[in-house]
Amino acid sequence: MTSNKTDLPYFSVVGIGAGPANLSLAALLQARTDQRIALFDKAADSSWHSSLLHPGVRMQTSWMKDLVSLVDPTHKLSFLNYLVTEGRLFAMINSQFDVIPRREYMRYLAWASGQIENIHYSTPIEEVSFVEGEGFYAISGGAPVARSQHLVIGVGTRPTVPAGLSSLPDDRAFIADHLALHLPTMSSDKTAPVAVIGGGQTGIEAVLRLLGAGFSNIKWLGRRQWFQTIDDSPAANEIYRPAHQQYLQDLTRGTRRRLVEDANPTGDALTPGVLRTLYQANYDRMLEFGEYPVAMLPGRDVTEGVLDGKDVVLHCSTAERLEQHRVAYAVIAVGRQSAPVPFSAELRERLDAGEDGDLVIEEDYSVRWKGMDDHRIYALNRARFSHGIPDANLTLLPVRAAMVINSMLGSELFQIRDELCPVQWG
Ligand SMILES: Cc1cc2nc3c(=O)[nH]c(=O)nc-3n(C[C@H](O)[C@H](O)[C@H](O)COP(=O)(O)OP(=O)(O)OC[C@H]3O[C@@H](n4cnc5c(N)ncnc54)[C@H](O)[C@@H]3O)c2cc1C
Numbered sequence: 001m002t003s004n005k006t007d008l009p010y011f012s013v014v015g016i017g018a019g020p021a022n023l024s025l026a027a028l029l030q031a032r033t034d035q036r037i038a039l040f041d042k043a044a045d046s047s048w049h050s051s052l053l054h055p056g057v058r059m060q061t062s063w064m065k066d067l068v069s070l071v072d073p074t075h076k077l078s079f080l081n082y083l084v085t086e087g088r089l090f091a092m093i094n095s096q097f098d099v100i101p102r103r104e105y106m107r108y109l110a111w112a113s114g115q116i117e118n119i120h121y122s123t124p125i126e127e128v129s130f131v132e133g134e135g136f137y138a139i140s141g142g143a144p145v146a147r148s149q150h151l152v153i154g155v156g157t158r159p160t161v162p163a164g165l166s167s168l169p170d171d172r173a174f175i176a177d178h179l180a181l182h183l184p185t186m187s188s189d190k191t192a193p194v195a196v197i198g199g200g201q202t203g204i205e206a207v208l209r210l211l212g213a214g215f216s217n218i219k220w221l222g223r224r225q226w227f228q229t230i231d232d233s234p235a236a237n238e239i240y241r242p243a244h245q246q247y248l249q250d251l252t253r254g255t256r257r258r259l260v261e262d263a264n265p266t267g268d269a270l271t272p273g274v275l276r277t278l279y280q281a282n283y284d285r286m287l288e289f290g291e292y293p294v295a296m297l298p299g300r301d302v303t304e305g306v307l308d309g310k311d312v313v314l315h316c317s318t319a320e321r322l323e324q325h326r327v328a329y330a331v332i333a334v335g336r337q338s339a340p341v342p343f344s345a346e347l348r349e350r351l352d353a354g355e356d357g358d359l360v361i362e363e364d365y366s367v368r369w370k371g372m373d374d375h376r377i378y379a380l381n382r383a384r385f386s387h388g389i390p391d392a393n394l395t396l397l398p399v400r401a402a403m404v405i406n407s408m409l410g411s412e413l414f415q416i417r418d419e420l421c422p423v424q425w426g
Pocket of ligand 1: 124
């Protein structure tokens with residue numbers, strides 16, 4: 001690329017994406033150093049999964065897992081400080097939530113991002129390129145918007161649509177993120193059969209939203225043998241400690257992946273509260289109308305969807321047979337995958353690729369590439385199989401951000417302490 005570097009704002013770090021991952025990094029960096037960081041996000045404002053913000057949805061993690069507290073509880077952007085300065089502390093305490101509303105966490109993020117400097121919304125980064133001796137260029141709207149020494153990728157995830165469902169028309173089969181948009185135009189006949197595909201938290205929240213909208217023939221299909229809840233026991237939570245992450249780093253790549261997959265029920269499952277809510281709502285409606293509005297269909301692997309007239313016919317395999325379900329609408333909630341990173345072709349060529357073709361991410365979250373001595377690239381929320389399940393969620397956000405800052409500055413600005421661990425991993 002041709003550059004005009006003098007006209008461009010220069011930063012120590014540019015972050016692509018201003019989700020919780022990069023917000024945590026910017027909050028900690030700005031509080032403790034004079035390093036300049038800028039974040040760019042394609043969203044119009046601070047909105048955290050707002051398309052899935054159905055009425056009453058709850059967090060899966062404790063409010064203590066905020067942007068900063070795990071490494072710096074005196075930071076002004078703690079969740080507790082948000083509650084106090086916004087006058088919500090006593091109302092919130094007395095509401096006795098087991099886990100807080102997602103809308104509250106979203107408000108907290110908006111409050112925090114309002115106090116972090118240099119966040120640029122409505123700025124999709126289409127390309128990041130690298131010029132020797134100059135650094136990284138972030139390009140939006142066809143022109144560079146910033147130059148930096150280091151780069152942090154925090155682009156998050158996007159919903160997955162299985163190949164067998166991808167050719168169905170969008171007004172009949174759509175991702176759960178689009179359910180709220182489709183609800184007003186979905187059949188006025190609330191007895192129309194609707195399938196929700198996916199037995200995870202997003203799936204159950206879609207089922208509850210449909211129930212709330214009055215639908216009475218909902219088929220909830222999940223792949224696992226039963227609709228599994230999160231293992232939130234003290235022992236399972238040992239996996240969400242820096243000590244466990246450290247343990248994983250000493251293992252081979254293959255072993256790490258196996259252990260992380262085994263640990264899925266500690267994070268990739270339903271909160272017990274939401275499952276109880278569904279069971280009770282289903283029971284209440286059964287008392288009223290004589291039958292359950294939600295048929296729970298676990299152990300179904302939906303392999304294909306075919307349009308037949310106006311209906312969608314879903315083909316599923318179960319443990320021992322094939323099955324079909326004819327529905328008017330299918331809501332797809334089968335999980336998420338990493339969002340694409342907009343590296344330029346030249347920069348991509350300089351990146352090392354792992355066996356799976358993805359980025360090679362070191363223990364300190366730096367990406368292995370030819371140029372990493374002076375210019376670091378860090379990748380957040382893309383290392384689940386090498387760094388453990390916490391990398392894909394909010395539980396250790398500030399710890400990860402602190403590790404990145406320590407690595408970037410080459411000194412232990414943040415001490416990461418994890419003592420008194422009763423478990424000896426083997
Ligand atoms: C509905 C839902 C609820 C969840 N609840 C929990 C929970 O309770 N607890 C938990 O631990 N985890 C939860 N998770 C997991 C989730 O991954 C994390 O909560 C969190 O959002 C990850 O933060 P992130 O910053 O990595 O990614 P994201 O929050 O996805 O943020 C990425 C940002 O990057 C932006 N972006 C992407 N590409 C570009 C680009 N090219 N240019 C500019 N901007 C770009 C996006 O607009 C977005 O704002 C939930 C996930 C979902 C979908």
